[in-house]
Amino acid sequence: MNQPNPYLIALCNQLEIQLGFKIKNIANAQKCSEVLALEKLYISQHTIARMFGVVKPFRTPYKDTLNVIARYLSYDDWEDFCTNQTNVPFDPNYFLTEASDGFSLAVLQLALANEDFKALHLVLEKAKKNENEAILFTAASLIGTYVRVCKKQKKLLQFxxxxxxxxxxxxxxxxxxxxxxxxxxxxxxxxxxPNVTNDYRKLYVYCFVISQTAHKAQNASPLIQEFQKLTVQLDKKNGHFHELSRWMECQILIDGFNRILNDTWKIHVAEILVLSKGLGFNEKAWLFSRSLKALVFFGFKEELFHHEELNKSIDDLIKHQKKEFHSIALYVLQLYWICKSLYFNNKSVYNPFRIHNILFQNESNEKTAIEFAVASLFASGENKNIITLNLKSFCENKGVYWVVKMLG
Incomplete structure (x- = not known):
């Protein structure tokens, strides 16, 4: 579920080139750790193994870890590495793999465009041998885009x-x-x-449907009972941060529908804060944002505004956000932070960031609703009137009710 930052993919690729070997197992990770130690740069083999997906699940490394690797690659730090990536040429085979008859993005796109399922099967078979994460995630995005417009959508989804x-x-x-x-x-x-055996993958399905049903239809999902049966057997410590954040969101939504959230919301926030310890920047953003949306959905906006410890953590994320970590999760926190600042008449100056329109096309409804909401907070005159007249209906049509409740 977690898509590595493109800069992180580049960092890993360059590290392997500099080392002269691939990191495919624990022994490779140990060797990498030893090479770095010779330069007085210290990262544990476990951290390296997790970063390269040898140890599951993948987690975004801490900033200190990224700084160490960047210095090994002769950059000042992680930010210096990211700034200079425009000067690093792509692998010549990034798109053009047709010559070696390997997995090809161009051939994948052609098979999807023509809805040729026989060719699509052959293309995906070749993808089994491809280890370039950048290419694989590009393929995933490509497939997702075509699924949306495919005339034989159900057949493709089944396939x-x-x-x-x-x-x-x-x-x-x-x-x-x-x-x-x-x-x-x-x-x-x-x-x-029906094809999934991993309990955490099942958890993801239940969580996604419960969240969608709540936020868009404003109803409790029939899958809540299955979710509750499953989570009794699972441990939050073993879940990926996306699964963890969705799990917490669903617990809050379920308590909201059961009308007991007045008694439990502080307990949920306390657990969120405990779970956030040790998580990276991006991971915390997702954990906080999904839970905030659920609480705001049930009208706990002002209670959240007065929760000192939670707001200290969110303030820290907002004030230290970097361009390479922009996400819908941070977008959610940004809207919350601005609304909180206005609520308390805070004089802090903050220039909201905006995600480029070509990004996060699979989250365009929420992205657009948040942008309209932020604009409404700064608008005046006729602009204010136009946004006021249209924002609520847009959010209701797209099923993004929590944005309206954040502003209300």
């Missing part, structure tokens, strides 16, 4: 659920939060869930 690489590329990598006409949630339940 991807019956194919192991289809699982990886679509259901386990591309998450469509827009979920127009519930196509994605229905595919998860009808096609993907």
């Amino acid at each position: 991807l659920a019956d194919n192991s690489v289809g699982h990886r590329f679509f259901y386990e990598c591309y998450v469509d939060e827009d979920n127009d006409n519930n196509y994605f949630s229905e595919a998860l339940v009808n096609y993907y869930l």
Whole structure:
């Protein structure tokens, strides 16, 4: 579920080039750790193994870790590395793999465009041998985009659920939060869930559907009972941070529908703060944002504004946000932070960032709603009137009710 930062992919690739060997197992990670130590740069083999996906699940490394690797690669620090990546040439085979008859993004796109399922099967088979994460995530995004417009959408969704690489590329990598006409949630339940044996993958399906049903239909999902049965057997310590954040969100939503959130919201926030210890910047943003949306959805905005410890953590994320970490999660926190600042008449100066329109196309409804909401907070005169007249109806039509409640 977690898509590595493109800069991190570049960092890993350059580290392997500098080392002269691939990091595919614990022994390779140990050797890397020893090489770095000779330069008086210290990172544990476990951290390296997790960063390269040898140890699951993948987690975004801490800033200190990224700084160490960047220095080994002759950059000042992680930020200096990111700034200079425009000067680093792409692998010549990034798109053009046709010559060696390997996995090709161009051929994948052609098979999708023509809805040629026989060719698509052959292309995905070749993807099993490809280890370039940048190419694989590009393929996932490409498939997700075509699934949305495919004339034979149900057939393609079924095909991807019956194919192991289809699982990886679509259901386990591309998450469509827009979920127009519930196509994605229905595919998860009808096609993907019957093929899944991993309990945490099942948890993801239940959480996604529960969240979608709550935020868009304002109803409790029939899958809540299955979610509760499953979570009794699971430990939050073993979950990926996306699974963890969705799990917490669903607990809050369920208590809201059961009308007991007045008694439990502080308990949930306390648990969120404990779980956030040791998480990286991006991981914390997701954990906080999903839980905040659920609490705001049930009208706990002002209670959150007065929670000192939670707001200290969110303030820290907002004040130290960097361009390479922009996400919908941080977008959510930004809107919350601005609303809180206005609520307390805070004089702090903050220039909101905006995510480029070509990014996060699978979360465009929420992205757009947040942008309209932020604009409404700074608008005046006729602009203010136009936004006021249209924002609520837009959010209700797109099922982003929590944004309206954040502003209300």
